Amino acid sequence: MSAAELDMSWQEAGACQNTPIHWWFPEAFEGVPPEARALCRACPVFAQCHAHALRHEQHGVWAATSPRQRRRLRKAAGLRSFVERDPDVVADVAQMFERGFTPPQIGEALGMNRRTVYRTLAAAGHDLTPVDNWRRQARTGSNAT
Ligand code: SF4
Incomplete structure (x- = not known):
């Protein structure tokens, strides 16, 4: 709704x-x-x-x-926030993610914290492998995928 x-x-x-x-x-x-x-x-x-x-x-x-x-x-x-349930926000997050923006970049652009970005992507059924790769890269400083 x-x-x-x-x-x-x-x-x-x-x-x-x-x-x-x-x-x-x-x-x-x-x-x-x-x-x-x-x-x-x-x-x-x-x-x-x-x-x-x-x-x-x-x-x-x-x-x-x-x-x-x-x-x-x-x-x-255990309720999801309004952000995670808003189809327009979910679509914006997914679109930015698919275009290669990182979760912090998405969060900054849309006024969300990065944890909400992760949860929004997960709730929308997105494959989080790229997020996991990005997190690994962020931790190790590596650019390898
Ligand atoms: S915010 Fe307004 S409508 Fe809501 S409980 Fe308070 S007084 Fe009532």
């Missing part, structure tokens, strides 16, 4: 409607501002928001969680 197809109608009942945007996208730190936390705790759609954010939101405060907290929760729950 693409982001455009997601049912976000629950958001209309969110307690965060008409509140300052900087509560939800704080610039100075990655935590959860107290005002946002208080609203989320009393929000009637907290459960829907939390489930949605865990699967789909990389940035901002959702359901009283910061991006970092959601990354930890995702990892603990």
Whole structure:
């Protein structure tokens, strides 16, 4: 399902409607501002928001969680990140890889860490032999394949 197809109608009942945007996208730190936390705790759609954010939101405060907290929760729950499940991202990663870009180059171009690049390629069913070769070369400094 693409982001455009997601049912976000629950958001209309969110307690965060008409509140300052900087509560939800704080610039100075990655935590959860107290005002946002208080609203989320009393929000009637907290459960829907939390489930949605865990699967789909990389940035901002959702359901009283910061991006970092959601990354930890995702990892603990064994969920793949939204990046790894987005067909457009998967296609971009695969295309760059097939054109000979290394995982760090792909990560830099697409704003992903290299581990996510590996996992994205693996989840998409790509043959990871070239990645393994690249890693071996990177470790040994050898150019041999
Ligand atoms: S849980 Fe928080 S972020 Fe989510 S809709 Fe409610 S108030 Fe907004």
